[in-house]
Structures are given as C-alpha cells and as structure tokens.
Amino acid sequence: MSHPAPPPPYQPPASTASPAATPGGPGIDLRGTASIPLARLVQVELRKALDTLASFWFVVGLAIIVVGTEVLLTIAIIVQEEPSTPGDYASVASFITGIGLPVLAIMLVTTEWSQRTAMVTFTIEPRRERVLLAKYAVCLVLTIATVLLALVLGFVCAGVCELALPDLTTWEVDWSVIAGFFITQVLAMTLGFALACLLLNTPAAIVGFFVYRLLPLLVFSAIGGFFEWFQDVQPYIDFEVAKGPLYDLSLDSAEELLQLLTSGLLWLGLPLGFGLWRILRAEVK
Amino acid sequence: MITVEGLTRTYGDFTAVDDVSFACRPGRVTGFLGPNGAGKTTTMRILVGLTPATRGRALIGGHTYHQLRNPARHVGVLLDAGAQHGGRTGREILTLGATAMGLPRSRVDEMLQLVSLTETEARRRLRHYSLGMKQRLGIAHALLGEPQVLVLDEPANGLDPAGIRWMRGLLKDYADRGGTVLLSSHLLHEVEQIADEMILIGHGRVVAQGDKKTLMDSHRGTRAETTHVICLDNDRLAEVLRERGVTVRPHGPGLAAECASVDVGRAAAEHQLVLTDLRAADEGGLEDLFLELTSATQREQPSAGGWAGPPAGPPPGFPPPPAPPTYGGPR
Ligand SMILES: Nc1ncnc2c1ncn2[C@@H]1O[C@H](COP(=O)(O)OP(=O)(O)OP(=O)(O)O)[C@@H](O)[C@H]1O
Ligand SMILES: [Mg+2]
Numbered sequence: 001m002s003h004p005a006p007p008p009p010y011q012p013p014a015s016t017a018s019p020a021a022t023p024g025g026p027g028i029d030l031r032g033t034a035s036i037p038l039a040r041l042v043q044v045e046l047r048k049a050l051d052t053l054a055s056f057w058f059v060v061g062l063a064i065i066v067v068g069t070e071v072l073l074t075i076a077i078i079v080q081e082e083p084s085t086p087g088d089y090a091s092v093a094s095f096i097t098g099i100g101l102p103v104l105a106i107m108l109v110t111t112e113w114s115q116r117t118a119m120v121t122f123t124i125e126p127r128r129e130r131v132l133l134a135k136y137a138v139c140l141v142l143t144i145a146t147v148l149l150a151l152v153l154g155f156v157c158a159g160v161c162e163l164a165l166p167d168l169t170t171w172e173v174d175w176s177v178i179a180g181f182f183i184t185q186v187l188a189m190t191l192g193f194a195l196a197c198l199l200l201n202t203p204a205a206i207v208g209f210f211v212y213r214l215l216p217l218l219v220f221s222a223i224g225g226f227f228e229w230f231q232d233v234q235p236y237i238d239f240e241v242a243k244g245p246l247y248d249l250s251l252d253s254a255e256e257l258l259q260l261l262t263s264g265l266l267w268l269g270l271p272l273g274f275g276l277w278r279i280l281r282a283e284v285k
Numbered sequence: 286m287i288t289v290e291g292l293t294r295t296y297g298d299f300t301a302v303d304d305v306s307f308a309c310r311p312g313r314v315t316g317f318l319g320p321n322g323a324g325k326t327t328t329m330r331i332l333v334g335l336t337p338a339t340r341g342r343a344l345i346g347g348h349t350y351h352q353l354r355n356p357a358r359h360v361g362v363l364l365d366a367g368a369q370h371g372g373r374t375g376r377e378i379l380t381l382g383a384t385a386m387g388l389p390r391s392r393v394d395e396m397l398q399l400v401s402l403t404e405t406e407a408r409r410r411l412r413h414y415s416l417g418m419k420q421r422l423g424i425a426h427a428l429l430g431e432p433q434v435l436v437l438d439e440p441a442n443g444l445d446p447a448g449i450r451w452m453r454g455l456l457k458d459y460a461d462r463g464g465t466v467l468l469s470s471h472l473l474h475e476v477e478q479i480a481d482e483m484i485l486i487g488h489g490r491v492v493a494q495g496d497k498k499t500l501m502d503s504h505r506g507t508r509a510e511t512t513h514v515i516c517l518d519n520d521r522l523a524e525v526l527r528e529r530g531v532t533v534r535p536h537g538p539g540l541a542a543e544c545a546s547v548d549v550g551r552a553a554a555e556h557q558l559v560l561t562d563l564r565a566a567d568e569g570g571l572e573d574l575f576l577e578l579t580s581a582t583q584r585e586q587p588s589a590g591g592w593a594g595p596p597a598g599p600p601p602g603f604p605p606p607p608a609p610p611t612y613g614g615p616r
Pocket of ligand 2: 326438
C-alpha cells in the first residue's frame with residue numbers, strides 16, 4: 001500500500017503566529033468559529049436516521065406494508081361498493097405508521113449507545129442537549145412527512161375509487177381527524193423518544209413502548225374493579241383515557257385539560273425527564 | 286495548548302486518574318505512556334468532555350472542551366476507531382462528520398486519499414472493515430476539521446508496519462506545522478520514535494515527564510550501569526562475572542551485567558571466552574526506566590519460581606519481567 005505525502009493538515013492562523021505568553025501555551029481563538037447551527041444538527045440527525053441498512057429496510061418494509069394495505073383496502077371497497085373518502089385511507093396509513101415510526105424514533109437514540117457512536121456525536125457537539133433537541137426535531141419532521149404522505153396516499157386511493165364508484169366517493173376530508181392523528185403520532189413519537197433515552201437499549205425500549213400502552217389498561221381496570229374510589233382518581237393518572245379528547249379535538253373542559261396534564265406528566269414527563277437527565281450526565285464509552 | 290491541572294477521576298473507591306497534571310505544547314508530539322489500565326483513556330475522555338472529572342480541570346487552548354464552539358474544527362479526536370455504526374460506509378461516516386462540522390464534501394475525498402482508503406473500500410460498510418482500515422478511517426475523521434490539536438488514543442493500533450511508519454511521518458509533519466499532538470500508547474518503542482515529549486503514567490499517577498534526554502538524565506544517577514553482552518558460552522561468563530560480585534541476568538540471547546563494559550571484556554579475556562556482542566546498555570535504558578517507574582502497577586510481576594532458561598530466537602518483546610532472578614539461579 002502506498003502512502004501519499006500528507007497534505008498540510010493545519011496552517012496556523014495569523015493570530016497564533018506570535019504565540020502569546022500564556023501558561024498553557026497559545027490559546028485557541030474562538031472568534032472565527034461559529035457554533036454548529038441547530039438546523040445543521042437536524043440535517044445530520046435526519047440523515048443518520050435513514051442511512052443505515054437497518055433503518056433503510058425498516059422504512060422500506062413499512063412503506064410496503066402501508067401501500068399493500070391501501071391497495072387491498074381500495075380493492076375491497078371497490079368490490080363491495082362501499083362509500084369512502086380520502087380521510088379513510090389516510091387514517092389507515094397513519095394507523096400503521098403510528099406503530100412503526102416510534103420504533104424509528106427509538107433507534108435514533110438507542111443506536112448511539114448500541115453502536116457506540118455517541119462518542120463521536122458528543123465530541124462533535126459536546127452540548128448534548130442540542131443533539132437531543134435535534135433528534136427530537138427529526139422525530140417531528142418524520143411525523144409531519146408521514147402524515148403528509150398518508151394524505152397523498154389517501155387522495156390517490158380515493159381517486160382510484162372515484163373512477164370505479166363515482167357516486168360513492170366523497171372528496172371531503174375531515175381535517176380534525178387528520179389533526180387528531182398528527183397529535184397522536186407526535187405523542188407516540190415522544191413516548192418512544194423518552195423511553196429510548198431512559199433505557200438506552202433498542203429491544204428494551206421497543207418492548208417497553210408496547211407494554212407501556214397495554215399495561216396501564218390492565219392494571220387500572222383491575223384496581224378499579226377492587227376499589228370503587230379509584231374510578232374518581234383514574235382519569236387523572238390514566239394517560240390513555242385522558243388522551244381521548246385529543247384524537248377528535250374535542251378537548252373543551254378545564255377538567256379534561258387538567259387530567260391530560262397530570263397523567264401526561266406522570267406517563268410522559270417523568271420518563272422523558274429521567275431519560276434526558278441520564279443522557280446529559282452519562283459517561284460516554 | 287493542552288493544560289491538565291490536578292485531574293482526578295474516581296469510580297467508587299477506585300481512583301482511575303489521580304491528580305494528573307501536564308501540558309502539551311504546539312509543534313510537539315507528546316506521548317502518553319503507561320501500562321494497561323493506567324488511566325490514559327480515562328484522562329483523554331475527560332479532556333474531550335465524555336467523562337466528567339471528579340476534581341481538577343483540562344483545558345485546550347485555554348478553554349474547556351465544552352466551551353469550544355464547533356470543537357471538531359479545533360481538536361481532532363480519535364478515542365476508539367470501532368465506535369462507529371457498523372452499517373454505515375466509511376464514506377458515509379466521514380460525510381456525516383464533514384456535514385456536522387460545516388465542511389465541503391471535497392474534504393471527505395481528501396481525507397480518504399490521505400489515509401489511503403480506496404474508493405471501493407470507502408463504499409464498504411464499517412462492519413466489514415479490518416482493524417487497520419477502521420484505524421485509518423478514525424484518523425481521517427480526526428483530521429477532517431483541520432484541527433490545531435490532535436488527541437489520539439493508541440492511533441497505531443492495528444496498523445501494519447508501513448502504516449505505522451506513515452502515521453509517524455504524518456504526525457511529525459503535523460507537529461512541524463505547528464500542531465499539537467497528544468497520543469497515548471502502551472508500546473514504548475512506538476512512542477519513543479514519534480514523541481518529542483513523554484508523560485509516563487502508572488496507576489493513575491504521572492510518574493515522570495519530559496523529553497527523552499531529561500527523563501534519562503534525571504534517573505541516571507539512581508541506576509546502575511548496565512552492559513549487554515553475548516558470549517559463545519553465556520553460562521560460563523555469568524559464572525565468572527558473579528564470582529567478581531557482578532549482578533548478572535539474562536537478556537535476550539545474551540546477558541545483562543551491572544558493570545561497565547570494560548569489566549566484562551576484561552573478565553572474558555582472562556578466561557578466554559569469545560564475545561560476539563558487547564555494548565553499554567543505553568538504548569534499552571528508557572524501557573528499563575519505564576518498567577521501573579511503573580513497576581508498582583505492572584501486571585507481569587516476576588514469578589517466584591524463577592526463570593526457565595534463555596529464550597530461543599529474538600529478544601523477548603516488551604514488556605520483559607522487570608527484575609528476573611540472577612542468571613544461573615535455581616534450575
Ligand atoms: N466506568 C468505570 N467504572 C469503573 N472503573 C473504570 C471505569 N472506567 C475506567 N475504569 C478503570 O479505570 C482504570 C483506567 O482505565 P483506562 O481505560 O483509562 O486505562 P488505559 O490506560 O487506557 O489502559 P489501556 O492501555 O489498557 O488502554 C482501569 O482500571 C479501568 O478498569
Ligand atoms: Mg486505553
């Protein structure tokens with residue numbers, strides 16, 4: 001193997017040409033360097049979310065499942081001559097991606113630990129909170145992209161139905177349903193993100209994510225069966241129930257808002273807080 | 286350029302880094318040398334903010350690493366070449382780095398060329414990289430941002446002889462242009478050839494520092510003069526020397542005698558012994574010094590049973606037992 005002569009690795013800037021007589025030798029002049037803009041961190045994290053074999057095939061697989069389901073659904077509707085709107089198709093797509101995307105959010109955080117890339121990530125940007133913010137922004141970007149894609153898919157499928165069943169296809173979209181879906185997706189993404197930060201382990205966080213949604217259901221109904229007074233408390237600590245009014249944008253009472261806040265703090269705020277705290281102070285190996 | 290003051294890191298009762306202070310100057314390669322578990326990696330991790338210090342501080346160019354905005358543009362870091370995603374290609378890894386640092390894509394090609402990774406190799410995924418290829422990629426990543434300071438943990442790890450020589454040239458050249466290099470190793474010969482200055486660390490403590498000459502001079506007084514000799518009849522020569530009260534121990538294919546070379550020559554002449562090699566042990570002095578200074582922390586202590594016999598073939602590699610029993614001892 002031949003080793004070419006290295007090009008100059010470093011030309012000392014003019015300011016260090018005359019070394020200052022500081023105890024530790026000349027210092028580094030920071031005036032010429034700007035911080036890494038947050039947008040660039042987001043760009044890098046977005047790329048990292050999709051550039052590995054694992055994440056690539058995950059996204060491809062998810063896309064195949066979604067498109068496959070939509071095709072089957074369209075055929076079924078045409079064959080059975082059912083009425084449909086673009087929103088129907090979009091909801092189905094969102095439902096499937098709502099299960100898959102949080103896994104992507106989880107991997108975005110946990111692979112930094114399982115693949116030990118956190119060492120590089122945090123030496124490039126030692127302000128870890130900025131990296132975490134960028135990762136969360138990527139979660140939001142992915143969510144928006146999915147909802148938009150689901151809508152496009154919805155209109156395409158509705159277009160196909162329109163050709164086959166012009167009378168039964170309506171082009172009205174119930175935007176509150178779409179908005180509700182968006183909010184749900186964001187909450188799911190946030191939960192995945194929080195559990196990933198807390199557990200820093202892909203399988204544990206994924207299992208945790210699904211247990212997290214099922215377990216309260218079982219536990220609360222069990223407790224509620226034994227103690228009647230619990231039914232008064234439950235709305236304040238049961239996030240799944242408290243989230244209900246968000247789905248259809250029907251949240252209108254102060255009580256519901258309070259229930260959403262208290263249960264959200266318990267089920268989302270606590271794990272997120274502990275998770276962020278853990279990453280910010282972790283020794284990175 | 287790098288200033289470390291009273292740096293301490295404890296894990297429970299265990300002190301991994303114990304009151305470590307040193308400085309690295311621009312234009313010089315500083316070698317950070319110590320046996321396994323001495324605390325080199327921990328010190329470097331603290332330096333770049335990956336591990337919080339228990340006490341003390343580490344500054345680069347007068348700032349903590351955290352204060353450096355876009356630190357990769359000032360400090361090139363290679364702590365563990367394997368700490369990259371196995372599913373990414375070499376090119377992708379460098380591209381991610383360059384993007385984050387705000388560098389043009391052309392910089393990636395420059396760096397790939399610099400570390401002699403071919404276009405096909407750069408398109409391969411990291412999990413299929415050999416140890417040396419990972420190391421080259423790690424060095425490329427460290428140099429991406431045109432830093433003034435390099436912090437490298439065992440950079441020669443896994444490189445072939447040509448690669449080690451290439452890296453030596455690269456780092457020397459880098460330092461000659463005014464860069465500051467801190468590199469760690471537990472291989473003395475490697476550091477000896479690259480480093481202008483050395484910091485010897487054992488058990489978390491700095492045991493000696495300075496350039497090679499200073500190190501040797503400051504410890505010469507405490508050390509007995511040693512001669513390396515090879516004789517056709519090593520056993521007989523050892524016997525003769527021991528009769529004269531000289532401490533003799535095996536050394537490679539021959540002996541190390543704690544006396545001046547003239548005394549060994551005279552003894553051989555008187556007993557008509559044929560010498561094939563005779564010289565004052567000076568170049569091996571640094572190794573002895575290193576082992577002596579870190580011996581309290583060395584894992585390989587001489588076993589009580591003694592020494593089995595002269596090794597066949599080339600001299601033993603580093604590290605040899607610090608103080609083997611006298612030659613001709615219990616058999
Ligand atoms: N998180 C930790 N918890 C407990 N002990 C630790 C931890 N991290 C490091 N150590 C200990 O600190 C000591 C110093 O480790 P370090 O990795 O710095 O050694 P080193 O000088 O780099 O050794 P080597 O030459 O083998 O790489 C070791 O005894 C190690 O076991
Ligand atoms: Mg180490």
